[in-house]
Amino acid sequence: MNITSVNLNLLVALVALLEERSVTRAARRAGVTQPAMSNSLAQLRVLLNDPLFVRRAHGLEPTPRALELSEPLQQGLRLLGHVLEPPSFDPATAERRFVIETSDYVEFVLMPPLLRALAKQAPHVRVEVRPWGLHEVPPSLARSESDLMIGFYDNLPPRHQARIVFEDEYVCIVRSQHPRIKKRLTLERYLELEHVLVSQRSDAPGSVDRALEKQGKRRRVAARVSHFLMVPMLIARTDFIAAINRRVAEAFAKPLGLRILEPPLTLPRGRTGQVWHDQLNSDPAHQWFRALVERVCAEL
Numbered sequence: 001m002n003i004t005s006v007n008l009n010l011l012v013a014l015v016a017l018l019e020e021r022s023v024t025r026a027a028r029r030a031g032v033t034q035p036a037m038s039n040s041l042a043q044l045r046v047l048l049n050d051p052l053f054v055r056r057a058h059g060l061e062p063t064p065r066a067l068e069l070s071e072p073l074q075q076g077l078r079l080l081g082h083v084l085e086p087p088s089f090d091p092a093t094a095e096r097r098f099v100i101e102t103s104d105y106v107e108f109v110l111m112p113p114l115l116r117a118l119a120k121q122a123p124h125v126r127v128e129v130r131p132w133g134l135h136e137v138p139p140s141l142a143r144s145e146s147d148l149m150i151g152f153y154d155n156l157p158p159r160h161q162a163r164i165v166f167e168d169e170y171v172c173i174v175r176s177q178h179p180r181i182k183k184r185l186t187l188e189r190y191l192e193l194e195h196v197l198v199s200q201r202s203d204a205p206g207s208v209d210r211a212l213e214k215q216g217k218r219r220r221v222a223a224r225v226s227h228f229l230m231v232p233m234l235i236a237r238t239d240f241i242a243a244i245n246r247r248v249a250e251a252f253a254k255p256l257g258l259r260i261l262e263p264p265l266t267l268p269r270g271r272t273g274q275v276w277h278d279q280l281n282s283d284p285a286h287q288w289f290r291a292l293v294e295r296v297c298a299e300l
Contacts, residue, residue, distance in 0.1 A: 006047070007043075008080075009040070010040055010043055010044050010047065011073055011076075011077065012030060012077065013026065013030055013032075013037060013040035013041070013044070014040075014044055014052070014066075014069065014073060015070075015073050015074055015077060016029045016030045016037075017037075017041065017052075017053065017060065018062060018066060018067075018069075018070045018073075021053075021058075021059040021060045021061070021062075022059050022060060023037050023038055023041065023060070024037075041053070048065065048069075050063055050065040050066070051063055052065065052066040053066060087283070087284050088284055089284035089285040089287075089288050091121050091122035091125065091288055092121070092122065092123075093124070094122060094124060094125060094285065095124040095125070096122075096124075096125050096126070096285055097125075097126045097127070097128060098125065098126070098127050098128070098147045098148065098286075098289050099127075099128045099130060099145070099146040099147050099148075100127060100128070100129050100130070100146065100147065100148045100149070100150055101129075101130045101131070101132035101138050101140060101141075101146050101148070101149045101150075101151075102129060102130075102131075102132055102149065102150040102151050103131070103132065103133045103151050103152075103227075103228060104131070104133075104227045104228050104229050105151075105228035105229070105245060105248060106150050106151050106272060107129055108228070108229060108247075108248065108251075109166075109168075109245075109247050109248075109300065110150065110293075110296065110297065110300075111127075111129065113296045113299065113300070114127070114292070114293065114296045115127065117292060117295070117296050118292070121292070125289075130146060132149060132151060133151075133198075133200045133226055133227070134200055134201070135151075135152045135153055135154050135204075136153055136154060136155070137149055137153050137155075137156065137157050137160055137275050141160065141275065141276060141277040142157070142159070142160075142277050144277070144279065147276065147280065147286060147289070148274050148275065148276050148289075148290070148293070149274070149275040149276075150165065150272065150273070150274045150275075150293070151272060151273070152270065152271070152272065152273075153273060153275060156275065159277060159278040159279075160275055160276065160277055160278065161275070161276055161277075161278065161281055162273045162274065162275040162276075163273060163274055163290075163294065164271050164272070164273045165272055165273060165274050165293060165294055165297035166272050166297040166298075166300050167269045167270065167271050167272070168245040168246055168247055168269065168270045168272070169245070169246050169267075169269050169270070170207065170208075170243045170244065170245060170246070170263060170267045170269075170270065171243070171244065171245075171246045171249050171260050171261065171262065171263065172185060172190070172241055172242065172243050172244075172260070172261040172262070172263050173231075173232065173235050173241070173242055173244055173249050173252075173253070173258045173259065173260055173261070174235060174239075174240075174241050174258065174259050174261065175235060175236050175237070175238070175239070175256075175257060175258060175259070176257045176258060176259050177257075178239060178241075178259065179239065180192070180193065180239070181241075181259070181261070184261070184262075185261045185262070185263075185264050186264055187217075187264040187265055189264075190219070190241070190263075190264045190265075191212075191217060191218075191219055191220075193220070193239070193240070193241045194220050194221075194222035194223075194239070194240050194241070195208070195219050195220060195221050195222060195223075195240060195241055195242060195243075196221075196222065196223045196224075196225060196231050196234055196235065196240050196241070196242040197209075197221045197223070197224050197225075197242075198224075198225055198226070198227070198228050198231060198244075199224050199225075199226070200226050202224065206243075207243070207267055207268055207270070208243050208263075208265075208267065211265055211266065211267050211268070212265065215265070222240055223240065228244065228245070228248055229248065231244050231248075232244070232248065232249070232252035232256050232258060233256070235256075235258060236252075236256040236257060236258060243263060243267065245270055246260075247300075272297075274290060274293055274294075276290065
């Protein structure tokens, strides 16, 4: 039999008839009129080439063919009902992996508290972090190769969603015994020094460069590195200077003997967002995970 030609409502009617053994009660149970249920029974008899029920004094008596169909039909409809139910996600029992693309800065700031939260709320959920240091949205989101990008981005591609999850401010760091910096850092002195810039592209200006350009000024970039966490190590062993996120600067200042200075020019706050593709927007597991990221970031 070609299942595509079968009206599934007839199967629901057959199950109701098998359980109620009465056209009237089966109609009431299915939410249809008695004539509509009688019509369904007539169609079922033609479809299955069997009378299915014989009328007796006590009600309808199913034929052997009807009894043979009873259990498989009930199981099949239950299974179909489960398949068609809206998807759900229980973090306490779910086994799921989330792939995040992010920079070492976000990994340093976010991953410890995020993993602590996961251990408490979703012990079987795993996170895989992949490096992404560009200030743009990775194409892997659209290809379903990753779930989230958490970091900096200049433009949001079509069919992507985003939310800002936390902000940070820039500070300047130098080694504590820097010979050319006394109590405060002036813009004149700042421009005389050699700078470290975090960038994955040799031609990409940083936030400092864009701010200086508005004043018609330029700085001397002595080194470009690809990782934020490399910067404090370089500064501790050279006379370079760097503008870096305060959370990183404060974490390394005491262990490495660094001075934290206020920048001598106004710099924009670093805004970190999480970005995902539209195809995951309504997924319950993904919704839960994005909400968890936001809650963790709110406590930073």
